[in-house]
Amino acid sequence: MSERYELAVVGGGPAGLSAALMASKFGVKTVLVDENRKLGGQLVKQTHKFFGSYEHMAGVRGIAIGRKLSEEVMNDPNITVMLSTTAIGYYEDGTLALHQREPEEKLIDIKPQTVIFATGARENMLAFPGNDLPGVYGAGAVQTLMNVYGVLPGERVLMIGSGNIGLIVTYQLLQAGSRVEAIVEILPRIGGYIVHASKVRRYGVPILTRHTIIEAIGDEKVEGAVIAQVDERFRPIPGTERELDVDVICLAVGLAPIINLTWQAGVEIAYIPELGGHVPWHDEDMRTNVPNVFVAGDLAGIEEATTAMIEGELAALSAVEFLGKASPSELAAKREDAHSRLEDLRLTVFSEKVKAGIEKLKNWRADLTERAGKTPS
Amino acid sequence: MKRIEDHPVLDFDRGEKVVFYFEGRPIEGYTNETIAAALHAAGIKVLGYSARKHRPRGFFCAIGKCSSCLMVVDGRPNVRTCMEFVRPGIHVRRQHGLESIVQEEGDE
Numbered sequence: 001m002s003e004r005y006e007l008a009v010v011g012g013g014p015a016g017l018s019a020a021l022m023a024s025k026f027g028v029k030t031v032l033v034d035e036n037r038k039l040g041g042q043l044v045k046q047t048h049k050f051f052g053s054y055e056h057m058a059g060v061r062g063i064a065i066g067r068k069l070s071e072e073v074m075n076d077p078n079i080t081v082m083l084s085t086t087a088i089g090y091y092e093d094g095t096l097a098l099h100q101r102e103p104e105e106k107l108i109d110i111k112p113q114t115v116i117f118a119t120g121a122r123e124n125m126l127a128f129p130g131n132d133l134p135g136v137y138g139a140g141a142v143q144t145l146m147n148v149y150g151v152l153p154g155e156r157v158l159m160i161g162s163g164n165i166g167l168i169v170t171y172q173l174l175q176a177g178s179r180v181e182a183i184v185e186i187l188p189r190i191g192g193y194i195v196h197a198s199k200v201r202r203y204g205v206p207i208l209t210r211h212t213i214i215e216a217i218g219d220e221k222v223e224g225a226v227i228a229q230v231d232e233r234f235r236p237i238p239g240t241e242r243e244l245d246v247d248v249i250c251l252a253v254g255l256a257p258i259i260n261l262t263w264q265a266g267v268e269i270a271y272i273p274e275l276g277g278h279v280p281w282h283d284e285d286m287r288t289n290v291p292n293v294f295v296a297g298d299l300a301g302i303e304e305a306t307t308a309m310i311e312g313e314l315a316a317l318s319a320v321e322f323l324g325k326a327s328p329s330e331l332a333a334k335r336e337d338a339h340s341r342l343e344d345l346r347l348t349v350f351s352e353k354v355k356a357g358i359e360k361l362k363n364w365r366a367d368l369t370e371r372a373g374k375t376p377s
Numbered sequence: 378m379k380r381i382e383d384h385p386v387l388d389f390d391r392g393e394k395v396v397f398y399f400e401g402r403p404i405e406g407y408t409n410e411t412i413a414a415a416l417h418a419a420g421i422k423v424l425g426y427s428a429r430k431h432r433p434r435g436f437f438c439a440i441g442k443c444s445s446c447l448m449v450v451d452g453r454p455n456v457r458t459c460m461e462f463v464r465p466g467i468h469v470r471r472q473h474g475l476e477s478i479v480q481e482e483g484d485e
Contacts, residue, residue, distance in 0.1 A: 035441060035460065042440075047386045061386070086441075101461070122442040132445075134422035134435025141439035144459075149414035150381045150389035176381050220433050221422045258442065 005031045005080070007319050008096055008112035010087045010261065013041020014305040015297025015312035016118035017069040022316035022334075023116075024078040026325040031110065032079055033098060035086040039073060040066030041120060042140065043305060045147040047175075048168050050306065062305060063147075069309075082108075090115065090265045094292075114292045114319040117262050118312060121255035121276065121298035126160060129215040135222025139169045139252035146176040154248030158225045159183040162207055164192035164350075166252030170200045173250075181244050184211040184227050186234055193350075214241060216249055225249050257299045265293050270364045274357030275301030281364065285335065286315035294318050301361075303354050310342045380418050395465035412458035412469055413439065413446045424448050424458060428474030448472050452479055 007023050009016045012034030020032045038044060046062020073079050084102035091097070096115060098108040123138030125131060135154065137145075139161070142153045157178050159170050162185035170180045183200070188210050190197045197207060210230050217224035229240035255276055262280040263269055267288040270281050280295045282288050288295055296315040297308035317335055320326050346355055360367075381389070392409030399416060406415030413424065413436045423433040424446050436446035441460040450456040450469050454476035458469070 037462070063387075122440075123438055125437075132427070132432055132434070134424070134433055136435075136437065138438050138443075141437060141459075144439040145414055145417060146381060147387060149410050149418075150384070150387070150391065151410070151414050151418045152379050152381055153417075175385050221435065 005029055005110060005112040006323055007031070007114045007116065007316075008033060008087075008110060009116045009118060010096075011041065011118035011120055011297070011299075012036070012039040012070070012073070012081070012083075013118060013120050013297060013308065014043055014065070014069070015120075015299075015308040015315070016041070016116070017066075017073050017312065018309040019116045019118060019296055019312035019316040019319075020073055020079050021069070021076065022313040023319060024076050026320045027078060028316075028320060028323060028325060030079045031082060031112065032073060033082045033085050033087050033096075035084065037084055037102070039070035039081065039083070042143075043069075045140075045143040046305070047147055047172060065305070087119075087261060090261050114294070114322055115265070116286075116294045116296060116312070116315045116319060117265075117280070117299055118295070118297045118308075118315070119258040119261060119299045121257050121302055123251065124254040124256055126213070126251055126253050128213050130218065130222070131216060133216050133218050133222050134220070135218065135247055136216055136249045136251065139165050139250050140255075142169055142248070142250050143172065146178075147172065152176055152178060153250070154178055154246070156181055156244075156246045157248040157250055158213070158227070158244055158246045159250045159252060160213055161185065161252035161254075162190045162192060162197065162209070163252060163254070164196060166250075167192040167196035167200055169250065169252060170205055171196065171203075174200070174203050174205070178248075180205045181246055182211075182227070183207045184213060185209045186212045186230060212236065213249065217243070222247055222249055255298060255302045257302065259299065262288065262293065262295060262299070266290050267293060267295070268365075270361055272301070272357045272360050272364070274353045274360065279361070281361065284314075284339070284358075285318045286311055287318050292319075292322055301354060301357055303351075304345070307342060307345050307354075310338050310345070313338050314342075395463060397463055397465065397467045397469060399469050400471065401468075406463035408463055408465075410463050411439075412448065412450065412456075412461050412463055412467075414459075415463050416458070416469070423471065425472035426474065431473075449476060454478060 006028045007030040009020045009032045043062045043066030085100040088099045089097040145153045157180045214226040228236040268281040286294050294315040296311040391407035422435045425434045436459050437443045439459045446458045447455045448458045
């Protein structure tokens with residue numbers, strides 16, 4: 001048991017970093033915990049340039065944004081950073097248990113007055129025979145391997161999913177020196193931005209819509225994949241099967257929030273498919289039903305780094321309010337500013353799903369009560 | 378597989394080149410690489426076998442979330458090798474199922 005922090009931020013990605021920085025503006029004594037050696041979360045592998053949405057970050061590579069925020073946090077006298085440290089539990093009495101691996105292994109318990117969970121997301125799996133073979137990797141894993149550690153994931157890759165992640169990672173694989181044999185997409189249209197799709201097509205990567213993976217081939221590791229066309233109801237059409245000679249099958253089929261700690265903290269968990277599945281219940285200022293617990297970023301609903309940063313600011317403002325560190329008017333101005341930037345970012349068609357999810361979350365409690373009154377028919 | 382030597386956007390700070398052991402065999406790795414990344418660079422994709430059906434296991438998420446890359450490191454099972462960095466001289470071997478936790482010196 002060490003000194004008493006006013007705020008603990010769990011997760012040093014875009015949401016957690018900007019939360020810590022915003023809290024610091026109000027003099028909040030903060031500890032930021034991250035299980036990696038470096039801050040930045042998944043920004044450390046985003047080599048692509050961000051789109052022209054976030055006023056200061058348009059055209060900037062994700063890695064550069066991560067580096068800038070990390071430097072600010074590391075140099076901030078109000079913020080203590082604990083790296084190589086995993087938050088492993090949050091208990092009834094407010095104890096946050098930490099497992100530090102480096103420089104020496106130890107268990108640490110702290111009792112922060114408030115906690116912002118910004119634990120991010122994990123990658124979705126897809127059901128097909130052989131999906132557990134070595135060589136079936138998540139798109140984020142492929143990025144980590146090639147963009148963080150500089151190791152080529154494979155020679156010939158099959159990409160599953162044509163959302164922005166599938167398209168961007170395909171391009172990054174080409175940059176790193178792999179071949180991408182095809183991108184398969186089960187829907188009749190490409191999921192991501194056309195500009196990303198055009199780019200990989202120019203490099204000769206076919207994007208096969210209305211296609212899916214049937215199975216991974218190989219005994220000890222991936223040695224190929226069978227793909228096929230699907231009908232309107234997403235059933236494979238017999239006779240359209242095709243074998244591809246690949247050593248990596250990369251899954252870019254979405255992400256799901258990492259809710260474990262918030263669940264343990266007593267935060268209500270809602271099921272909102274549009275936000276990535278199970279998400280901690282929260283209001284528009286990122287408060288949960290537990291008064292001193294707040295959430296931000298992909299944990300609160302799968303979205304983008306740009307929106308995560310603003311959610312981090314909002315979560316910090318709510319923590320500042322709980323701690324009584326600012327006047328309501330001071331908070332109101334900052335909140336209004338953050339909400340208007342968030343609204344701007346959510347103007348594109350790609351945000352429709354997220355907006356529908358947020359709407360569902362607002363009504364979630366009322367819907368539950370209504371459903372509880374009915375017997376299943 | 379191989380390490381990327383020439384990247385249009387990135388320079389890699391791999392750290393120091395060291396030797397560690399996989400199944401008793403010396404492997405070259407770098408101190409800024411995780412064990413899983415160094416093994417992948419050496420062409421080793423199978424990191425263990427599943428408990429019941431003994432299916433081969435490799436990493437899946439590479440960020441410490443999926444537990445697919447658990448290996449035995451210096452006698453200690455269940456080490457997430459996608460999070461644990463290479464250190465000189467460590468002994469890494471494939472994990473078979475859950476394996477048992479060894480009492481470490483000093484444990485009560």
